[in-house]
Amino acid sequence: MNxxxxxxxxxxxxxxxxxxxxxxxxxxxxxxxxxxxKWALDNPEGLIKLQQEYIxxxxxxxxxxxxxxxxxxxxxxxxEKEVIRINSGLAAISKKxxxxxxxxxxDIGATGHFPKPFGDMDFTECVxxxxxxVCGLLKGGVDLFLIETMYDIQxxxxxxxxVKESCSLPVMVSMTFDENQRTITGTDPVSVLITLQSxxxxxxxxxxSTGPKEIVKVIQKMKPYAKVPLFAKPNAGxxxxxxxxxxxxxxxxxxxxxxxxxxxxxxxxxxGCCGTTPEFISEVKKKLKASKPAKLKAKSYGVLSSSRNTxxxxxLKSTVIVGExxxxxxxxxxxxxxxxxxxxxxxxxxxxxxxxxxxxxDVNVGMPGIDEKQTMISAIEMLxxxxxxxxxxxxxxxxxxxxxLRIYPGRALINSISGEKSKLKxxxxxxxxxxxxxxxxxxxxxxxxxxxxxxxxxxxxxxxxAQKYGFEKKDIVIDGLVMTVSSNQKAxxxxxxxxxxxxxxxxxxxxxxxxxxxxxxxxxxxxxxxFNLARKxxxxxxxxxxxxxxxxxxxxxxxxxxxxxxxxxxxxxxFSQKKTGSQKQKSEASINVSDAIFNAVxxxxxxxxxxxxxxxxxxxxxxxxxxxxxxIPAINKVGELYDKKEYFLPQLIASAEAMKxxxxxxxxxLENKADQxxxxxxxxxxxxxxxxxxxxxxxxxxxxxYGFEVFDLGKDVHEYVIxxxxxxxxxxxxxxxxxxxxxxxxxxxxIEKAKQQGLKCRFMIGGAVVTSDFAQQIGADGYAxxxxxAVKVAKRLTGK
Numbered sequence: 001m002n003x004x005x006x007x008x009x010x011x012x013x014x015x016x017x018x019x020x021x022x023x024x025x026x027x028x029x030x031x032x033x034x035x036x037x038k039w040a041l042d043n044p045e046g047l048i049k050l051q052q053e054y055i056x057x058x059x060x061x062x063x064x065x066x067x068x069x070x071x072x073x074x075x076x077x078x079x080e081k082e083v084i085r086i087n088s089g090l091a092a093i094s095k096k097x098x099x100x101x102x103x104x105x106x107d108i109g110a111t112g113h114f115p116k117p118f119g120d121m122d123f124t125e126c127v128x129x130x131x132x133x134v135c136g137l138l139k140g141g142v143d144l145f146l147i148e149t150m151y152d153i154q155x156x157x158x159x160x161x162x163v164k165e166s167c168s169l170p171v172m173v174s175m176t177f178d179e180n181q182r183t184i185t186g187t188d189p190v191s192v193l194i195t196l197q198s199x200x201x202x203x204x205x206x207x208x209s210t211g212p213k214e215i216v217k218v219i220q221k222m223k224p225y226a227k228v229p230l231f232a233k234p235n236a237g238x239x240x241x242x243x244x245x246x247x248x249x250x251x252x253x254x255x256x257x258x259x260x261x262x263x264x265x266x267x268x269x270x271x272g273c274c275g276t277t278p279e280f281i282s283e284v285k286k287k288l289k290a291s292k293p294a295k296l297k298a299k300s301y302g303v304l305s306s307s308r309n310t311x312x313x314x315x316l317k318s319t320v321i322v323g324e325x326x327x328x329x330x331x332x333x334x335x336x337x338x339x340x341x342x343x344x345x346x347x348x349x350x351x352x353x354x355x356x357x358x359x360x361x362d363v364n365v366g367m368p369g370i371d372e373k374q375t376m377i378s379a380i381e382m383l384x385x386x387x388x389x390x391x392x393x394x395x396x397x398x399x400x401x402x403x404x405l406r407i408y409p410g411r412a413l414i415n416s417i418s419g420e421k422s423k424l425k426x427x428x429x430x431x432x433x434x435x436x437x438x439x440x441x442x443x444x445x446x447x448x449x450x451x452x453x454x455x456x457x458x459x460x461x462x463x464x465x466a467q468k469y470g471f472e473k474k475d476i477v478i479d480g481l482v483m484t485v486s487s488n489q490k491a492x493x494x495x496x497x498x499x500x501x502x503x504x505x506x507x508x509x510x511x512x513x514x515x516x517x518x519x520x521x522x523x524x525x526x527x528x529x530x531f532n533l534a535r536k537x538x539x540x541x542x543x544x545x546x547x548x549x550x551x552x553x554x555x556x557x558x559x560x561x562x563x564x565x566x567x568x569x570x571x572x573x574x575f576s577q578k579k580t581g582s583q584k585q586k587s588e589a590s591i592n593v594s595d596a597i598f599n600a601v602x603x604x605x606x607x608x609x610x611x612x613x614x615x616x617x618x619x620x621x622x623x624x625x626x627x628x629x630x631x632i633p634a635i636n637k638v639g640e641l642y643d644k645k646e647y648f649l650p651q652l653i654a655s656a657e658a659m660k661x662x663x664x665x666x667x668x669x670l671e672n673k674a675d676q677x678x679x680x681x682x683x684x685x686x687x688x689x690x691x692x693x694x695x696x697x698x699x700x701x702x703x704x705x706y707g708f709e710v711f712d713l714g715k716d717v718h719e720y721v722i723x724x725x726x727x728x729x730x731x732x733x734x735x736x737x738x739x740x741x742x743x744x745x746x747x748x749x750x751i752e753k754a755k756q757q758g759l760k761c762r763f764m765i766g767g768a769v770v771t772s773d774f775a776q777q778i779g780a781d782g783y784a785x786x787x788x789x790a791v792k793v794a795k796r797l798t799g800k
Contacts, residue, residue, distance in 0.1 A: 091140020186648025
């Protein structure tokens with residue numbers, strides 16, 4: 001089977017993927033603690049036999065055994081220089097094994113590190129790491145790629161870009177979700193789909209996770225917006241410990257019982273992950289015999305995405321407000337901060353606008369005296385962890401726009417692309433590469449056309465050119481071009497005509513409200529009245545100040561906008577003598593410094609917390625009171641928001657870092673310093689034979705930020721090393737992590753031997769495969785399902 005035939009098959013029936021490989025090879029003799037990829041390359045017989053069994057069971061796509069094939073992972077075994085050899089070798093084995101009976105997908109997994117903005121790895125470095133692996137897999141002859149078990153949408157983007165920039169082969173991308181249908185960094189299924197399919201993924205799906213029941217829900221959420229085929233590779237449920245062995249409780253019969261649900265939800269491909277075997281695939285094949293895949297019928301809306309949310313554009317329910325405030329024009333404080341490389345005002349404007357209803361935030365940092373590209377990158381990285389709202393990238397420089405789109409962990413809006421030939425030629429390929437929506441500005445080198453008819457001619461020409469790059473009408477937002485009615489009485493009417501045309505012809509539309517009222521009194525009355533006139537014509541977006549009252553509908557303003565009030569005589573006479581109370585923005589409520597410190601922690605604003613604490617100290621607030629009555633309650637509030645799933649890992653880490661910065665400022669001033677500075681000590685490690693540590697690394701970071709002294713021993717750590725370190729430092733807690741069913745059994749002997757040797761410390765365990773029941777079975781004192789839960793358990797166990 002080749003790719004062309006696969007596409008034909010997908011229209012006729014569900015395609016079968018394979019099942020688990022790593023766990024199956026361990027059952028068949030692969031030792032724990034070795035590099036899986038190198039062992040399989042040196043001992044190919046087991047891999048060949050297993051892949052043959054999957055093909056015989058019905059698998060039409062087989063994965064290369066290269067999940068940990070990046071240099072970031074191979075470096076754990078001193079094999080970082082063997083990337084090409086290992087990946088090409090394993091791909092060649094799979095290719096030869098499959099022959100013409102199945103396609104071979106180059107398997108790509110997580111590096112174990114978070115790229116910016118959610119981690120400290122440079123995004124470019126992350127892309128380069130994946131490009132190296134892609135090179136090896138291409139050399140081995142793969143037919144397509146599968147990027148799987150991704151926790152972080154930004155890392156998934158990096159891997160996808162690496163493939164797209166290296167070859168033209170199809171790419172499948174799959175992420176893993178928790179029981180709440182969120183990734184570890186908080187991305188929901190629809191945001192995952194929109195981001196990945198816009199960036200060029202040919203197939204999008206979910207794998208691993210908690211089991212088929214939960215992944216069905218993920219597919220159900222994706223399907224209404226899917227323009228690409230969907231796939232699923234669920235685990236066989238969550239593992240359990242039985243007589244010292246970790247097993248997946250779900251048998252093939254129960255696993256297969258979800259097949260109809262997957263078909264109904266809309267999958268085009270299905271397979272298995274941890275705990276599944278060739279038997280599972282064989283049974284799924286029988287169940288699929290008469291099943292037909294659902295057709296792709298994506299909703300006809302434009303959709304933008306951030307890493308944690310989407311903004312659907314074009315529904316009849318509401319007009320999407322694009323917050324206009326992140327723009328240095330006329331804002332001296334913002335200008336000064338941007339020159340200094342600071343973003344306090346950017347953060348404040350983002351949070352303020354989001355809280356007041358802006359669904360998208362326009363980001364413009366263009367001003368003299370700064371490096372606009374680097375400033376834009378820094379602003380995008382900060383905003384990606386600060387707000388859930390998707391972003392609109394606003395710049396006159398194509399280079400700045402491309403730099404922003406490359407590192408933005410979502411689907412952005414470009415503001416804007418005009419009919420000027422030079423900009424059209426540069427920006428359309430950029431928009432297409434990164435899957436951005438864009439605002440179409442009907443302007444050419446000749447300037448702004450006065451009439452709607454002339455603007456529409458330009459719109460049609462730009463759209464025709466955009467279609468060459470794969471853009472559809474729902475990907476484009478027509479700017480109606482609002483001109484001021486004080487100088488051109490027909491301006492508003494012409495804009496309304498463009499908006500009505502856009503609606504009739506299936507486009508989204510947008511206006512910048514403030515332009516229409518320039519030079520007139522009571523501008524907000526005019527703006528709001530025009531907004532409501534435009535909505536009646538079908539307006540889908542508006543660039544505006546979300547704090548302004550948009551409900552005003554004034555008859556005199558309406559007459560002015562519709563050209564019935566010549567020279568605005570009646571409107572000016574009515575309002576010029578009145579107090580401009582509606583024009584004035586609501587003054588910000590005064591906020592005392594204690595509340596400001598509290599909010600700085602809750603909102604993760606580490607940039608301002610030091611100055612706020614200085615102000616509190618100058619106001620004679622005692623350091624102990626700041627810690628006990630402000631910082632600790634604030635971080636507890638963050639924990640509550642995390643438990644409610646209103647906050648996710650990026651916000652948790654940002655708030656913990658703000659808390660850490662505040663505490664560091666106060667630590668030397670605290671009363672009873674000797675007692676205050678005595679930190680609980682935690683020795684943490686991923687157990688012997690387990691080379692997965694991304695979850696453990698997150699726990700380490702958060703525990704440190706919450707004031708624990710953490711001794712991180714790394715991954716694949718022998719029990720005697722863990723126990724020796726705990727004795728050496730006088731550990732209060734030994735924390736153990738395992739991500740593999742075959743290694744979770746290593747936890748119990750550590751706990752038993754530590755107790756036998758007289759250690760009085762407590763024991764906490766965690767990892768994707770362990771549960772609270774398992775913790776009780778092995779004698780652990782606590783189980784943590786995630787990083788914040790680890791903090792709560794550690795506090796409980798130590799009394800801190």
